[in-house]
Amino acid sequence: MEPEQLLPDSLLARVRGRAAEYDEQNRFFAEDLEELAAAGYLKLFVPESDGGAGLGLEAAVRCQRRLATAAPATALAVNMHLVWTGVARVLAARGDSSLDFVLQEAAAGEIFAFGNSEAGNDSVLFDSLTAATPLPDGGYSFTGTKIFTSLSPAWTRLGIFGKDPAARDGDGELVHGFIDRDTAGYRILEDWNTLGMRASQSNTTILDGAVVQPGRIFRKLPVGPNADPLIFAIFACFETLLAGVYAGIGERALVLAVEAARRRTSFKNGGRSLAQDPDIRWKVAEAALAMDALYPQLSVVAGDVDRLADHGSQWFARLVGVKLRATETARTVVDLAIRVSGGSSYFRGSELERLYRDVLAGMFHPSDDESAHNTVANAWLGPLED
CATH class of the missing domain: 1.10.540.10 (Acyl-CoA dehydrogenase/oxidase, N-terminal domain)
Incomplete structure (x- = not known):
């Protein structure tokens, strides 16, 4: 389809x-x-x-x-x-x-939503600041703060995780489960007032003893990096789908740049279309070339997940790489589109002005620039020596 x-x-x-x-x-x-x-x-x-x-x-x-x-x-x-x-x-x-x-x-x-992100937790899925307290019936009580909970007004199932510090002989255990909308012990703050991506309403979620029933606990993992298929599946879907969104922003920005170049005229050149201006043409071409490099990478990486390809230790480097290329490429293309479109794109209400604000969110999604480069360096050079 x-x-x-x-x-x-x-x-x-x-x-x-x-x-x-x-x-x-x-x-x-x-x-x-x-x-x-x-x-x-x-x-x-x-x-x-x-x-x-x-x-x-x-x-x-x-x-x-x-x-x-x-x-x-x-x-x-x-x-x-x-x-x-x-x-x-x-x-x-x-x-x-x-x-x-x-x-x-x-x-x-x-409708499912993600309740995993935590302020200050740069270990992402490999540790948690949220407490997961075991209950006698096999369920867990979760207490902590989750940020960037997209779909806050509408989700009916929220995936969360936290740490049981006493498990595994005191090494700790990461516990994953789902709560329902009618679960007691959580509240959603209406605090989403951001520069961009405003309609997502990714509000903060406070877990205050929210109970996940035994049947809704679906993973218990050791603290730290591990090879569990769940970790791969989350990274694979999160990074590639995220890259798809930012590729769409770049794609739309390029279309708007072309439309602006054809619409705008040059007074000093007798009213000729800016589509005939060499500098404008270079900027449009630069944006198109950048997008052309992104599409095949995104298609191959996502397709390899479908094909059950085995990239071994290179898998995570490929996943964070396509996310970083997509978000950075989209930001570059939006910037070029604004330069092509001129001062009108600086006014509130123009589509490019909104895309400019939306595309900036890409730098905050995991894996960020620093984490991605660390992942790729480790894949090629091995981890840093103690």
């Missing part, structure tokens, strides 16, 4: 038409979400036998790229649901059925 089938031009036009208002009002993309759900878009990874699209990761990335050309913040937030359903699919393809229930519940209309 092609992206145009799941996101027809008519739907994409309506999504694009609402993006500026969501941004201006700092409002959640409720209407977008309703339409996308009705179109079956939230079931990209759900098997066809269960009413889904049955897509792999590479096809889902192309869908997210297309959605982001219309509304980056909508695409970014939808990513969090798609990451969890994508993780379930990636695991299932490798013989791990531990998250099959995620696909089953997504097929029934449940």
Whole structure:
């Protein structure tokens, strides 16, 4: 199934038409979400036998790229649901059925969100500042603060993790599970007032004894890096789907640059189109060349996940590499598009002004610039010596 089938031009036009208002009002993309759900878009990874699209990761990335050309913040937030359903699919393809229930519940209309990020936790998935306290029945009580919880107004299932410090003879254990919307012991702060990606409403979530039932605990892992398939699946889906969103921002910026170059004229050159100006042409070409380098890398990396390719110790370098290339390329292309478009793009309300603010969020998503370079260096040179 092609992206145009799941996101027809008519739907994409309506999504694009609402993006500026969501941004201006700092409002959640409720209407977008309703339409996308009705179109079956939230079931990209759900098997066809269960009413889904049955897509792999590479096809889902192309869908997210297309959605982001219309509304980056909508695409970014939808990513969090798609990451969890994508993780379930990636695991299932490798013989791990531990998250099959995620696909089953997504097929029934449940919306999944990520509650993993923590302020100051640069270990990301390899440690946690949230306390996971074991309960007599096998469940856990979670207490801590999660940031950047996209889909805050709408999720019905929130994936969280925390650390049980006493487990594994005092070495600690990372416990992963899901809470439902009606679970007691959490609250959502309405604190999302940011420079960009405003419609995502990625509010802070406070866990204050939120209980995950035994049947909703799906992983217990040692603290620190490990080779569990869950870690690979999360990184694979998170990094590639995120790269797809930022590739969509760059793609849209290039289109806007071309339109501006053709629309603008030069007074000193007798009213000739700026599309004939050598400097403008160079900038447009530079943006196009940058995007052309991104598309095949993104397609190959995501496709290799689908093909069960074995890249060994190079896998994480490839995943963080495509994320970093996508976010940095998109930022460069948006900047070039603004230079081509001139001063009008500096005014509030222009699409490029919004894209400029949205694209900056790319530097904050894991893996950031420093972490990505460390990962790649370790893959090629080995870890630093003590």
